[in-house]
Amino acid sequence: MPQLNGGGGDDLGANDELISFKDEGEQEEKTSEHVSAERDLDDVKSSLVNESENNSSSSDSEAERGPHSRPDSESYERQREYFAEVLRRQQDGGLFKTPPYPGYPFLMIPDLGGSYLSNGSLSPGARTYLQMKWPLLDVPSTAALKDPGSSSLGPLSNKVPVVQHPHHMHPLTPLVTYGNEHFSPGTPPAHLSPEILDPKTGIPRTPHPAELSPYYPLSPGHVGQIHHPLGWLVPQQAQPMYSIPAGGFRHPYPALAMNASVSSLVSGRFPAHVVPHPAHGLHQTGIPHPAIVSPVIKQEPGAGRISPTAHSKSPGPVKKEEEKKLHIKKPLNAFMLYMKEMRATVVAECTLKESAAINQILGRRWHSLSREEQAKYYELARKERQLHSQLYPGWSARDNYGKRKKRKRDGKQGDCTSGDNFLCQTKKPCIPYRPPEKVCDSPSSSHGSMLDSPATPSAALASPAAPAATHSEQAQPLSLTTKPEGRAPPRFPPPSKVSAPTIKSSPASSASGSNSSQSNISPHISSTGSQTTPLLSRPIPYTSLSPSILSPPNPIHKLTLHSHHALLQSQPLSLVTKSTN
DNA sequence: CAGCCTTTGAAGCGC
DNA sequence: GCGCTTCAAAGGCTG
Numbered sequence: 001m002p003q004l005n006g007g008g009g010d011d012l013g014a015n016d017e018l019i020s021f022k023d024e025g026e027q028e029e030k031t032s033e034h035v036s037a038e039r040d041l042d043d044v045k046s047s048l049v050n051e052s053e054n055n056s057s058s059s060d061s062e063a064e065r066g067p068h069s070r071p072d073s074e075s076y077e078r079q080r081e082y083f084a085e086v087l088r089r090q091q092d093g094g095l096f097k098t099p100p101y102p103g104y105p106f107l108m109i110p111d112l113g114g115s116y117l118s119n120g121s122l123s124p125g126a127r128t129y130l131q132m133k134w135p136l137l138d139v140p141s142t143a144a145l146k147d148p149g150s151s152s153l154g155p156l157s158n159k160v161p162v163v164q165h166p167h168h169m170h171p172l173t174p175l176v177t178y179g180n181e182h183f184s185p186g187t188p189p190a191h192l193s194p195e196i197l198d199p200k201t202g203i204p205r206t207p208h209p210a211e212l213s214p215y216y217p218l219s220p221g222h223v224g225q226i227h228h229p230l231g232w233l234v235p236q237q238a239q240p241m242y243s244i245p246a247g248g249f250r251h252p253y254p255a256l257a258m259n260a261s262v263s264s265l266v267s268g269r270f271p272a273h274v275v276p277h278p279a280h281g282l283h284q285t286g287i288p289h290p291a292i293v294s295p296v297i298k299q300e301p302g303a304g305r306i307s308p309t310a311h312s313k314s315p316g317p318v319k320k321e322e323e324k325k326l327h328i329k330k331p332l333n334a335f336m337l338y339m340k341e342m343r344a345t346v347v348a349e350c351t352l353k354e355s356a357a358i359n360q361i362l363g364r365r366w367h368s369l370s371r372e373e374q375a376k377y378y379e380l381a382r383k384e385r386q387l388h389s390q391l392y393p394g395w396s397a398r399d400n401y402g403k404r405k406k407r408k409r410d411g412k413q414g415d416c417t418s419g420d421n422f423l424c425q426t427k428k429p430c431i432p433y434r435p436p437e438k439v440c441d442s443p444s445s446s447h448g449s450m451l452d453s454p455a456t457p458s459a460a461l462a463s464p465a466a467p468a469a470t471h472s473e474q475a476q477p478l479s480l481t482t483k484p485e486g487r488a489p490p491r492f493p494p495p496s497k498v499s500a501p502t503i504k505s506s507p508a509s510s511a512s513g514s515n516s517s518q519s520n521i522s523p524h525i526s527s528t529g530s531q532t533t534p535l536l537s538r539p540i541p542y543t544s545l546s547p548s549i550l551s552p553p554n555p556i557h558k559l560t561l562h563s564h565h566a567l568l569q570s571q572p573l574s575l576v577t578k579s580t581n
Numbered sequence: 582c583a584g585c586c587t588t589t590g591a592a593g594c595g596c
Numbered sequence: 597g598c599g600c601t602t603c604a605a606a607g608g609c610t611g
Contacts, residue, residue, distance in 0.1 A: 335589035355606040359588040
């Protein structure tokens with residue numbers, strides 16, 4: 001299993017906080033394998049990369065030795081250059097002219113414009129190394145690496161050898177939610193272009209996205225690998241929320257991952273260079289934000305589209321046109337992050353695939369989460385919004401309004417006019433969603449009475465981690481119409497009613513001030529009973545699903561089950577969940 | 582094949 | 597300030 005080694009290199013400076021990932025040699029071996037594929041191109045006998053990788057197992061690390069790892073390394077001056085370059089590149093997009101540190105995967109980009117040595121090998125300066133600050137967790141089959149297409153650097157596809165380890169998610173993994181379409185082949189990073197020359201033509205070209213960032217090479221199939229849902233959050237790992245993970249390549253903001261130190265992320269402070277150029281919405285590194293989606297590319301994922309535009313040097317108008325097409329997605333909220341994280345688990349547990357059903361379960365589980373657990377997601381969401389706003393200062397959620405296909409709201413409302421006005425009072429009709437063959441679907445019939453008890457006791461007891469009180473919260477009565485009967489009142493009483501109104505702007509800040517709000521919870525609990533109003537007499541929604549399934553085992557939940565259903569409580573909730581299978 | 586379903590939260594808009 | 601709407605993810609389903 002992979003291990004985390006705090007502090008990848010003493011010389012990393014800002015990178016000190018990065019975690020060097022070393023898989024007991026396996027990692028480096030695979031990286032070496034990766035590098036070996038490059039040799040098809042430059043036919044290097046004494047591959048510096050390989051050397052560094054092979055030597056990395058020795059006591060001396062490349063990081064420590066720097067350029068002097070090479071026997072012919074001469075001068076102190078060169079060593080100085082080396083570290084200067086390292087530091088500079090760390091702040092400037094992660095490209096190295098010298099082999100990166102061992103333990104960190106990288107892509108070697110031959111710079112054919114550079115000079116060749118007399119022996120035919122590339123001079124050290126003829127390579128550019130794209131440092132991956134997050135180590136490779138796994139490397140794909142050699143077949144993939146030795147794919148002819150990958151032998152030439154240019155076409156390093158998105159399938160570059162990065163596979164996320166299923167059990168170690170990057171803390172930000174759930175943030176990488178902008179789909180795989182981000183890597184739109186277009187949008188050449190201007191400042192990187194000079195760094196990469198087309199291996200065939202020698203003409204400067206725009207690097208393929210995979211060359212720029214390996215953080216998003218995962219196919220959708222890889223994304224859903226099962227892992228401990230909160231593995232990266234659990235305190236015992238003692239990792240900061242935004243620490244570099246063991247497994248994560250898929251940083252939502254690759255550019256930031258490459259440029260901003262973790263501490264900057266955690267603290268919320270962003271180096272000036274992180275702030276993107278407002279004009280085009282791309283980070284300095286040229287790596288598009290994952291939230292940026294080009295509709296065009298989304299429709300035609302084929303790589304063929306890349307580009308005339310990308311390769312052609314015609315910057316001007318065409319480029320602007322493409323930029324106009326960029327779609328910056330909204331940052332994910334806490335629940336979305338949670339869903340991303342937990343979906344695979346729920347799918348595995350319940351053998352469900354339909355997102356609607358899964359989301360129902362996740363919704364219940366979300367409410368059953370402890371305050372602290374939710375707080376983590378709120379914090380993540382807050383940071384994501386923060387990053388998003390940093391990257392796209394001028395972006396507004398309004399920009400995306402109407403970009404989706406218009407929903408058939410008119411149709412729905414038309415239905416309302418036709419009858420069941422009760423259902424029509426809400427945006428979401430209270431029609432239970434029941435996937436046909438739901439293994440996880442619980443004994444809705446046998447335990448229907450469960451619905452009468454507070455759906456999520458913990459929700460009633462635990463105060464939120466302080467999400468910003470939102471309209472959703474304030475409009476909770478509306479939500480109740482789609483929730484189980486007896487659904488707990490809003491866990492997060494509107495600040496305006498409970499605490500300082502200023503909380504709304506900052507979930508995190510409200511989290512810190514949640515204590516004050518917590519004291520106001522019990523009144524809300526008591527009000528639960530009074531909630532048995534017409535609203536609750538509405539058709540029972542999906543929540544016929546057993547709470548034991550919908551909610552993860554939870555002490556509070558157990559307690560409630562005990563009080564309401566001693567029979568069920570007699571067996572562990574987890575068993576109850578399993579038994580449904 | 583576009584849109585729906587389903588969840589919560591964030592944000593925008595109109596009143 | 598409140599209520600409503602839209603969008604964010606996801607993937608099967610539907611017309």
